[in-house]
Amino acid sequence: xxxxxxxxxKLPTGIPGFDRISLGGLPANxxxxxxxxxxxxxxxxxxxxxxxxxxxxxxxGVFVTFEETPGDLRDNLASLGFDVAxxxxxxxxxxxxxSHDYDEAVVAGAYEFNTLVARVRHAAETVGAVxxxxxxxxxxxxRFHDAAAVRLELSRVISALKExxxxxxxxxxxxxxxxxIGRFGVEEFVADNVVILRNVIEDEKxxxxxxxxxxxxxxxxxGEFSFAIVPGEGISIIPIALISMRRQASHERVSLGNxxxxxxxxxxxxxxxxxxxxxxxxxxKTLLACHFVAAGVEAGERCLLQSFEESRDQLxxxxxxxxxxxxxxxxxxxxxISSEYPEVAxxxxxxxxxxxxxxEFQPRRIVIxxxxxxxxxxxxxxxxxxxxxxxxxxRHKEIASLFxxxxxxxxxxxxxxxxxxxxxxxxxxxxxxxxxxATVRRAISVLKVRGSGHDRRIxxxxxxxxxxxxxxPFTAISGILSGSIAQWPTDAS
Amino acid sequence: xxxxQTSLIAMAxxxxxxxxxANRPSxxxxxxxxxxxxxxxVPGDYELxxxxxxxEPDRAEVARIxxxxxxxxxxxxxxxxxxxxxxxxxxxxxxxxxxxxxQGTDQGGPQ
Numbered sequence: 001x002x003x004x005x006x007x008x009x010k011l012p013t014g015i016p017g018f019d020r021i022s023l024g025g026l027p028a029n030x031x032x033x034x035x036x037x038x039x040x041x042x043x044x045x046x047x048x049x050x051x052x053x054x055x056x057x058x059x060x061g062v063f064v065t066f067e068e069t070p071g072d073l074r075d076n077l078a079s080l081g082f083d084v085a086x087x088x089x090x091x092x093x094x095x096x097x098x099s100h101d102y103d104e105a106v107v108a109g110a111y112e113f114n115t116l117v118a119r120v121r122h123a124a125e126t127v128g129a130v131x132x133x134x135x136x137x138x139x140x141x142x143r144f145h146d147a148a149a150v151r152l153e154l155s156r157v158i159s160a161l162k163e164x165x166x167x168x169x170x171x172x173x174x175x176x177x178x179x180x181i182g183r184f185g186v187e188e189f190v191a192d193n194v195v196i197l198r199n200v201i202e203d204e205k206x207x208x209x210x211x212x213x214x215x216x217x218x219x220x221x222x223g224e225f226s227f228a229i230v231p232g233e234g235i236s237i238i239p240i241a242l243i244s245m246r247r248q249a250s251h252e253r254v255s256l257g258n259x260x261x262x263x264x265x266x267x268x269x270x271x272x273x274x275x276x277x278x279x280x281x282x283x284x285k286t287l288l289a290c291h292f293v294a295a296g297v298e299a300g301e302r303c304l305l306q307s308f309e310e311s312r313d314q315l316x317x318x319x320x321x322x323x324x325x326x327x328x329x330x331x332x333x334x335x336x337i338s339s340e341y342p343e344v345a346x347x348x349x350x351x352x353x354x355x356x357x358x359x360e361f362q363p364r365r366i367v368i369x370x371x372x373x374x375x376x377x378x379x380x381x382x383x384x385x386x387x388x389x390x391x392x393x394x395r396h397k398e399i400a401s402l403f404x405x406x407x408x409x410x411x412x413x414x415x416x417x418x419x420x421x422x423x424x425x426x427x428x429x430x431x432x433x434x435x436x437x438a439t440v441r442r443a444i445s446v447l448k449v450r451g452s453g454h455d456r457r458i459x460x461x462x463x464x465x466x467x468x469x470x471x472x473p474f475t476a477i478s479g480i481l482s483g484s485i486a487q488w489p490t491d492a493s
Numbered sequence: 494x495x496x497x498q499t500s501l502i503a504m505a506x507x508x509x510x511x512x513x514x515a516n517r518p519s520x521x522x523x524x525x526x527x528x529x530x531x532x533x534x535v536p537g538d539y540e541l542x543x544x545x546x547x548x549e550p551d552r553a554e555v556a557r558i559x560x561x562x563x564x565x566x567x568x569x570x571x572x573x574x575x576x577x578x579x580x581x582x583x584x585x586x587x588x589x590x591x592x593x594x595x596q597g598t599d600q601g602g603p604q
Contacts, residue, residue, distance in 0.1 A: 097557050108585035109526075109577030110519050111560045115512075115546045115553050122550035144560075 008218045011131075011167045014052030015045070017237025021221040022212055027193055030216065031158050031168040036197035041208060041229055042171040044080065045197060046133040047073070048234040049169050051082045054092050059130035062123045064096040064116075066139035081232040094123040100143060113149045117156045124164055132166050138173030192216035198224065202379040208348060210237055226385040228348035236352050238389035249451060254365075254400050255299070257291030260470035261429075264446045264455035269427060272398045273450070274391045278405045279431030283442060284461070285404040286310070287468050288429070289367040290319045290326065292402045297334045301364035306354060307339040308373040315339065322467045336361050347378035347386045355393065365400045372406040391424050426450040434460075434480050443480050444470055507531065507539035508568040509589075512558045515545045519578040523562035526579035534591045566590065 010024035019025045026032045026049075036042045050061030065073060073095070074084045087093035096119050124132060137154065144150050161168045174196075194213040199206065209224035227237040253268035256275070262268040269275055275292075277285050289305070296303040305326075307315055315337065319326045329335035338357060345353070358366070368390075374383060387403075394401045403425065428447040433440050445458040457473035458480050474480065511527060513520035524543065531539040546553035546561060556565070566573040566589050579585040586592040 096554065098559055099557075106573070106575045106584070106588040107577050108575050108588055109523070109580035111562060111577045112514070112517060112519055113560050114514055114517070115550075115558050115561060118547050118550040119554050119558075122554065 014056040029165040032193035040197040060127040061131040070095040136171040255295040257295030266452040273426040275427040276425035296365035303365040304363040370404040505540040522578040
């Protein structure tokens with residue numbers, strides 16, 4: 001981090017991913033506006049800001065609720081794994097209950113909206129709050145028609161919080177995901193720090209994102225980042241390429257499970273390599289992935305095989321026909337096979353469950369088969385975030401990995417996943433059908449291996465009951481990758 | 494609520510609590526209006542507690558007071574809650590169950 005970033009001290013939120021994109025957290029001792037439409041996750045964000053403060057930093061918090069009752073909030077937050085009632089009894093969490101009260105319906109004359117400062121101050125002093133949340137400003141404005149009076153009292157609350165050196169999150173409702181920040185004129189008090197949460201539908205697919213619009217004084221990452229709300233865990237932001245550009249690249253080489261392919265890589269793949277295997281359906285991508293896993297198991301490494309395409313049974317049967325005993329590998333405890341239809345969850349949720357699986361199983365190798373299947377459940381941008389988030393994590397943990405991806409046509413043209421993934425991965429292997437003399441043959445080519453010399457020739461390969469075998473380079477033809485084969489010397493240009 | 498008021502409550506039929514911010518005009522007006530209303534309708538038979546939310550924010554929290562003045566009728570039941578300075582006398586009287594007595598009935602007992 002640059003020295004400039006330290007000028008305005010930041011308070012780490014503890015929300016996974018957020019402190020990365022904000023380069024350290026929220027500006028300390030100041031309020032930040034968190035704006036979003038209904039269902040965008042504002043309350044969860046705000047509550048988690050308090051909860052993480054308590055659990056990770058020993059910082060007490062006050063939740064000022066204008067909308068949901070404390071009872072409802074306790075219940076809802078319990079489902080995210082937050083024991084609010086317990087923290088209340090320990091004096092680490094306090095509610096200021098400003099939720100709607102039906103008794104107040106009778107009005108007889110002039111009144112003032114002026115008790116909030118005293119109540120917030122009292123609650124904050126009682127627990128020694130470092131963090132305070134006001135959720136949501138829209139709710140209080142909709143209840144009291146004198147907007148000027150509400151603004152005045154809120155500005156007093158904000159001043160009091162600053163004076164008490166409290167870091168605050170104020171949520172505010174927006175009517176549209178892409179619109180003015182808020183419509184109550186409160187923004188002016190907290191205009192320095194604005195975070196936007198969105199829950200948008202793109203291509204008929206739902207996607208949650210967080211964007212830091214501005215943070216006073218310091219730099220932050222710009223753009224929208226995908227996130228998920230995970231039961232028992234809370235918010236999880238998918239950190240695009242934010243894992244610092246790595247301390248040191250690995251020099252260890254690992255086998256890909258095929259001696260010829262290892263040779264084409266220039267002696268196997270570096271331990272922290274993410275390899276990307278692209279090819280049309282049926283050409284042998286999954287087989288290559290199984291070889292990769294088998295090599296891992298043979299070396300005594302834990303391997304995770306995540307299939308988004310085939311069921312476990314299909315996978316085991318196919319591997320068996322290639323002479324690979326996945327069942328035995330599983331029994332040894334070194335292989336874990338996870339098979340899921342992409343449609344069961346959003347991309348963000350898939351990312352989070354993969355991450356959880358990695359935490360739990362601690363694999364040294366991972367296969368994702370196949371990325372293209374995920375195109376069905378995510379937007380282009382979402383898929384890119386998924387791949388970037390995942391590859392960053394894998395490199396950081398030095399997990400040797402292999403992703404497969406289908407090309408939409410049998411020859412030539414790349415798919416969406418390919419154009420995204422190719423710049424994000426370290427090594428690219430292309431598998432292609434080649435038609436020559438009315439015969440379909442298979443070709444393999446290593447397009448790039450980052451940080452290593454590699455075989456640039458296109459070789460033929462075949463598949464039998466012992467797996468995949470790479471043979472001699474093709475000669476006297478060109479155009480294999482583009483799909484328009486030409487025999488030499490017909491095309492000499 | 495508090496045990497400390499038992500003796501007074503036992504004697505008066507009507508019991509009110511008013512949440513105020515002491516130096517605010519609306520709070521002063523409300524207190525005056527409430528006293529006037531009670532003196533007129535239930536003279537000598539009411540008791541009144543004033544809570545300044547700035548001095549007792551904990552009590553404001555328990556009662557979930559958002560605005561001042563807020564008047565709560567504690568007795569006789571049912572409880573009633575009214576906000577505003579009670580300058581709308583009729584509205585205030587109805588809301589606090591003090592209207593029927595004011596309609597010329599003599600010293601009528603509660604309910």
